[in-house]
Amino acid sequence: MADSTLPIDGPVGGTIGVPHEVEDVPTWGERLHEWVTTVDHKKLGLMYIGYGLLFLLVGGIEALLIRLQLFFPNNHFISSVVFNRLFTMHGTTMVFMVGMTIIIGFANYLVPLMIGARDMAFPRLNAFSFWMTALGGLFLYYSFIGGVGLQGAGSAPDFTWWGYAPLTERAFSRGHTADYWALALIVQGFGTIGAAVNIIATTFSMRCKGMTLFRMPLLVWLNLVVAGMILTTISPLTAAQIMLTIDRYLGGHFFDSQAGGSPLLWFHFFWIFGHPEVYVLVLPAFAIANEVIPTFSRKAIFGYPAMVAASVGIGFISVSVWAHHMFTVGMKPASNAFFVLSTELVGVPTAIKIFNWIATMWGGRIRFTTSMLFATAFVAQFLLAGLTGIMLSVAPWNWQLHGTYFVVAHFHYVLVGAIVFCIFSGLYYWYPKMTGKLLDERLGKWHFWLFLIGFHMTFDLMHIPGLLGMPRWIYTYQPGHGWEIWNQLVGVGAVFQAVAMLVFVYNLVHSYLKGTDAGPDPWDAWTLEWFTPSPPPAYNFATEPVVRSRRPLWDIKHPEDPDWKYE
Amino acid sequence: MFSLRATMFHPGEKVNAKRKFLVSRGIRHLTCGFISMFASGVAWAQTASDGIARTQNPFHPHSSSAHLIQQLSFFTLAITGAIFAVVAGLWLYVVIKYRQHGSNEQMEEPPQIYGSTQIELAWTVIPILIVVVLFLTVARILFALQDQPVPQNALHVDVVGHQYWWEFRYPSYGFITANELHIPLGEPAGTVTTGLKLLSADVDHSFWVPSLYGKVDTVPNKENDIVLDPTQTGVYEGQCAQFCGTAHAQMLLRVYVQTPEEFAAWAKRQQDTAIEDPAVAQGRQVFETQSCVSCHTIRGTAAHGRFGPDLTHLMSRDTIASGLISNTPENLKRWIEDPEAIKPGALMPAMQLSGDQIDQMVTYLATLK
Amino acid sequence: MSAVPVPVIAQAPSESWPLPDRGVVGMFAVIVAESTIFLIFVVAYVYNIGRSVSGPTPREVLDLPIFNSICLLSSSFTIWLAERALKKGAMRTFIGWWALTAALGAIFLVGTGLEWHKLIYKDGLTISTNLFGTTFYSLVGLHASHVIVGLVMLSLVLAFALAGKVGQEHRQRIEVLGLYWHFVDMVWVVVFTVVYIIGR
Numbered sequence A: 001m002a003d004s005t006l007p008i009d010g011p012v013g014g015t016i017g018v019p020h021e022v023e024d025v026p027t028w029g030e031r032l033h034e035w036v037t038t039v040d041h042k043k044l045g046l047m048y049i050g051y052g053l054l055f056l057l058v059g060g061i062e063a064l065l066i067r068l069q070l071f072f073p074n075n076h077f078i079s080s081v082v083f084n085r086l087f088t089m090h091g092t093t094m095v096f097m098v099g100m101t102i103i104i105g106f107a108n109y110l111v112p113l114m115i116g117a118r119d120m121a122f123p124r125l126n127a128f129s130f131w132m133t134a135l136g137g138l139f140l141y142y143s144f145i146g147g148v149g150l151q152g153a154g155s156a157p158d159f160t161w162w163g164y165a166p167l168t169e170r171a172f173s174r175g176h177t178a179d180y181w182a183l184a185l186i187v188q189g190f191g192t193i194g195a196a197v198n199i200i201a202t203t204f205s206m207r208c209k210g211m212t213l214f215r216m217p218l219l220v221w222l223n224l225v226v227a228g229m230i231l232t233t234i235s236p237l238t239a240a241q242i243m244l245t246i247d248r249y250l251g252g253h254f255f256d257s258q259a260g261g262s263p264l265l266w267f268h269f270f271w272i273f274g275h276p277e278v279y280v281l282v283l284p285a286f287a288i289a290n291e292v293i294p295t296f297s298r299k300a301i302f303g304y305p306a307m308v309a310a311s312v313g314i315g316f317i318s319v320s321v322w323a324h325h326m327f328t329v330g331m332k333p334a335s336n337a338f339f340v341l342s343t344e345l346v347g348v349p350t351a352i353k354i355f356n357w358i359a360t361m362w363g364g365r366i367r368f369t370t371s372m373l374f375a376t377a378f379v380a381q382f383l384l385a386g387l388t389g390i391m392l393s394v395a396p397w398n399w400q401l402h403g404t405y406f407v408v409a410h411f412h413y414v415l416v417g418a419i420v421f422c423i424f425s426g427l428y429y430w431y432p433k434m435t436g437k438l439l440d441e442r443l444g445k446w447h448f449w450l451f452l453i454g455f456h457m458t459f460d461l462m463h464i465p466g467l468l469g470m471p472r473w474i475y476t477y478q479p480g481h482g483w484e485i486w487n488q489l490v491g492v493g494a495v496f497q498a499v500a501m502l503v504f505v506y507n508l509v510h511s512y513l514k515g516t517d518a519g520p521d522p523w524d525a526w527t528l529e530w531f532t533p534s535p536p537p538a539y540n541f542a543t544e545p546v547v548r549s550r551r552p553l554w555d556i557k558h559p560e561d562p563d564w565k566y567e
Numbered sequence B: 001m002f003s004l005r006a007t008m009f010h011p012g013e014k015v016n017a018k019r020k021f022l023v024s025r026g027i028r029h030l031t032c033g034f035i036s037m038f039a040s041g042v043a044w045a046q047t048a049s050d051g052i053a054r055t056q057n058p059f060h061p062h063s064s065s066a067h068l069i070q071q072l073s074f075f076t077l078a079i080t081g082a083i084f085a086v087v088a089g090l091w092l093y094v095v096i097k098y099r100q101h102g103s104n105e106q107m108e109e110p111p112q113i114y115g116s117t118q119i120e121l122a123w124t125v126i127p128i129l130i131v132v133v134l135f136l137t138v139a140r141i142l143f144a145l146q147d148q149p150v151p152q153n154a155l156h157v158d159v160v161g162h163q164y165w166w167e168f169r170y171p172s173y174g175f176i177t178a179n180e181l182h183i184p185l186g187e188p189a190g191t192v193t194t195g196l197k198l199l200s201a202d203v204d205h206s207f208w209v210p211s212l213y214g215k216v217d218t219v220p221n222k223e224n225d226i227v228l229d230p231t232q233t234g235v236y237e238g239q240c241a242q243f244c245g246t247a248h249a250q251m252l253l254r255v256y257v258q259t260p261e262e263f264a265a266w267a268k269r270q271q272d273t274a275i276e277d278p279a280v281a282q283g284r285q286v287f288e289t290q291s292c293v294s295c296h297t298i299r300g301t302a303a304h305g306r307f308g309p310d311l312t313h314l315m316s317r318d319t320i321a322s323g324l325i326s327n328t329p330e331n332l333k334r335w336i337e338d339p340e341a342i343k344p345g346a347l348m349p350a351m352q353l354s355g356d357q358i359d360q361m362v363t364y365l366a367t368l369k
Numbered sequence C: 001m002s003a004v005p006v007p008v009i010a011q012a013p014s015e016s017w018p019l020p021d022r023g024v025v026g027m028f029a030v031i032v033a034e035s036t037i038f039l040i041f042v043v044a045y046v047y048n049i050g051r052s053v054s055g056p057t058p059r060e061v062l063d064l065p066i067f068n069s070i071c072l073l074s075s076s077f078t079i080w081l082a083e084r085a086l087k088k089g090a091m092r093t094f095i096g097w098w099a100l101t102a103a104l105g106a107i108f109l110v111g112t113g114l115e116w117h118k119l120i121y122k123d124g125l126t127i128s129t130n131l132f133g134t135t136f137y138s139l140v141g142l143h144a145s146h147v148i149v150g151l152v153m154l155s156l157v158l159a160f161a162l163a164g165k166v167g168q169e170h171r172q173r174i175e176v177l178g179l180y181w182h183f184v185d186m187v188w189v190v191v192f193t194v195v196y197i198i199g200r
């Protein structure tokens, strides 16, 4: 690696390689106590991420069972009731317990470090948010034990992650599964909103000297936008879930069609949450790519202001497109047309991002570490995913595609091909900072290629049964539609992904125990977090850094032509 | 696009010309891996392992509307395919051209470039233009499809989604049937013959017969209207496309497009009350004394239930259990013995009848031609 | 690609480095989130006006809580006076205005309580009676719950103030609390218009 030992006192001030306080090794009890009671943004960040990865495995196992059941037509290995629970829990878990927690984890860990702060604005609120989130996950999975499903037998919610009313009302969803589902999302919702408040206050009020808004790393910018979106995205869901709970417990009639209530209202509320939510999930993924791609292309990000503008733009447009999930509920042509337009307009700011990433790589010297491999694959995959999104936004065609596996393919292409890929990229990139050890590159390559093959086998091919009219949410299907072969290939792909996952889990553990020491700045990067020892001490920076440009470490490493000359 | 506008006002024979126009257009962009993927998909649709040619496939349109939608899909595939080819090409070029050779140490940093207003402006404006073109096309077809006028003499059917079956009411004829919708072919073929009013009795369902039209939901407390303009007689399969509970996967349906004469004959038969056959009085007696009557209707008998399908002309249907199994006495027997075994989650209970009670009932039902 | 310098606010390290107060920023964020929650409930209310399949209707049972509203809204003014007094360091006036604010809030709550008592026992309108009942109690109740939270915090501050534990050094925090209270009042303006004017 190029010089990872930095001058003790650059123009940035601060010190590197502060020795860890040498204290005697704590007992397990003390360790546990320390983690449970911690308010340190780094520990909390790690807990968020670990929690999310755990649920990724759970949700993944549910996915494997789904694929197993769909392997043959007329297969009755898994009963319909169980199958319906599986995909409902899979979807809910993956979106809320995996996506949200991991992205918030990264924000928690990185935002203060990147803006030269010593912690979040409200450390205690931060801890509270995490434990609320954790509680949400427990509630959701407790329904396996405490709830009773649609058929009065077994348990766990089984009405899709949309929870379309009135299926979730008492009349159609007896027992307590819907209650645990609603409760879980309400509780976690509060946690998420708390985290968002914290991130916003931190970025506005905790920046180190010289860290103007327009010198913040893009990762911080995007997480700021996301936090802003969370405030107006999660709250509608929380409100709707409260209404549902009122219906189920106090005999309310919000979505009770018998009493004049309107299920349609739930559709709107859910998607007013649901669509922005997907950008809440993907922007932090972009954020990771925005740090990884420049570092490994050895170039500054191309068009920083445009990237900021595009992110803010996406934030605003995305609140006006929700009904593209509802083209089939029977809206007037005019409103359909409106949502077609707004939806397709989102393609424009997104285009800017894709092109800027390509332009950043253009003329660079790309180092294909595992982290960069994931980021590079992400760019191409997100391109295709976005384009299938555009196809879905074509309302009349959407009437054919909606509710088929084409949709499932589209959103896994984004959720897995973009978000999960970026999460992996980010983990390979920051794991050294978090643990002080490099993740093993050889295992990393295995992980990448296996997951890449598995991903494309699963989700490229999944488009086809969709186009051939295979609906989602079906636990079994008649032979002869021409779906069988595709479902089988898709299933095999999922197994590849599973193996890749195991390699990854192994790598995490193996490298932690036996990995090579990373040093403070293994990638020769440019943002402030690399200006601390790995892992950083509780106080992050011995002396508060002072920055003069977007790439403070570049300025130190290249005194001959520092960035601030251009800013 | 201009030609598309032409179609919007009079769907029907014109369609095919436009279709060729757009297909050829789609073909020209076969560069896009995606289109070829989809093409291979259509090829697969032909295979039918169990002999029955499955017709639940959006890419076998048999109505003017479905044709129009298919053209639009080709048009969209062409545009997105072109975009993909260009951008993915760029990506590939960069990834190959600019990878670092040699170890990190001997490398000094490449020239730093922070941005370029002109270029960024270019790749902002171009997408906007594409979006405008795409949107205008979509909007035209959208209005064309949703504002199709329903002729005076058109057939009107109320479609009611139930957990987990379809009720079809023919108000103008005064009869009700289930799971198999019969509609006439227009003359000329491809003109609107039927207006459907989509309703729900309980939860959300979605009425979907890909070869005839896109899916439209049946939402409680909401009425949706669509029109059907088939171009060919035949049987078209569909399926409930909105998750509605345990047996959602088995909430199938069929649409029979018949010549006006065939349709008239069918409707005439449906209007009659149930056939009375003294030979099967026992079975009928079993039926009427069981709680069957509280859910099913057999016009001309004591059975007036509305919760389950109308059985007045049960035997005129090819399938039972909403298109799940063929309508044979054996299947009827299996179904009555234990619906749960055939269709898990079905709301019809097993009646706990003795063997010969069931036989009598089946022989009775088998007479309801 | 020609390199163009990107414009940023020039900022030499030596200069002073003013940042907004995190409490204020945080509270504004909370208010945005809360507003969205209220917005959804308001939409639900408006959408369902007149959709109840059974009585009683708003016309029959609701009458304008004018006095209540005046109390709550004026409390926004008194809390502002209190803050101003605190700035000046006039502790006694601060306590006076602050106490009055809390009192006005309490009166509002009592008023709501009486209204609900009448609705439930005289008019027989509960949350499960009909759609109107459901939407009414949820929306008004959601707001009332916010008043309660505010009231608790107001009284805490009052207690500390009486114990002489509140000084100018707490101005920032008091302001943050003030922000919340103003928000609660603003929401009431909306709820009032929707429920008692449009809804009737």
Ligand code: HEA
Pocket: A056, A057, A058, A059, A060, A061, A063, A064, A066, A067, A087, A088, A090, A091, A092, A094, A095, A098, A099, A159, A160, A161, A162, A408, A412, A415, A416, A419, A420, A458, A472, A473, A474, A494, A497, A498, A499, A501, A502
């Ligand atoms: C971030 C979100 C996310 C992610 C990552 C995934 C990942 C995957 N999903 Fe997911 N999916 C959704 C979000 C996500 N999904 C949503 C929102 C829905 C809609 C739900 C609804 O309709 O209600 C859905 C629905 C959905 C369906 C449709 C179900 C239906 O409608 O009937 C299918 C079917 O194939 C599917 C498959 C998969 C597969 C194969 C993966 C694979 O990528 C999974 C790969 C991961 C693994 C295979 C885990 C590996 C674990 C191990 C190897 C275990 C070993 C370890 C231990 C035992 C400790 N998903």
Ligand code: HEA
Pocket: A278, A279, A281, A282, A324, A325, A326, A343, A344, A346, A347, A348, A350, A351, A354, A382, A383, A384, A385, A386, A387, A388, A389, A390, A392, A393, A394, A398, A401, A402, A403, A407, A410, A411, A414, A415, A419, B083, B087, B126, B127, B128, B130, B131
């Ligand atoms: C991270 C998540 C994520 C992201 C980023 C997106 C991005 C997009 N999505 Fe996706 N979507 C989901 C997650 C996501 N989606 C999920 C989870 C569902 C289903 C939930 C469920 O049903 O369970 C869904 C469903 C969904 C639907 C509803 C399908 C249906 O149920 O009927 C639609 C319809 O319009 C849609 C459209 C889009 C569009 C237009 C984009 C755009 O943002 C894409 C923009 C990107 C590009 C367009 C590519 C790059 C652009 C260029 C190269 C420039 C040139 C291109 C043009 C000018 C067009 N999505």
Ligand code: CUA
Pocket: B161, B162, B164, B204, B205, B206, B240, B241, B242, B243, B244, B245, B248, B249, B251
């Ligand atoms: Cu009816 Cu799904």
Ligand SMILES: [Cu+2]
Pocket: A274, A275, A278, A322, A324, A325
């Ligand atoms: Cu969306």
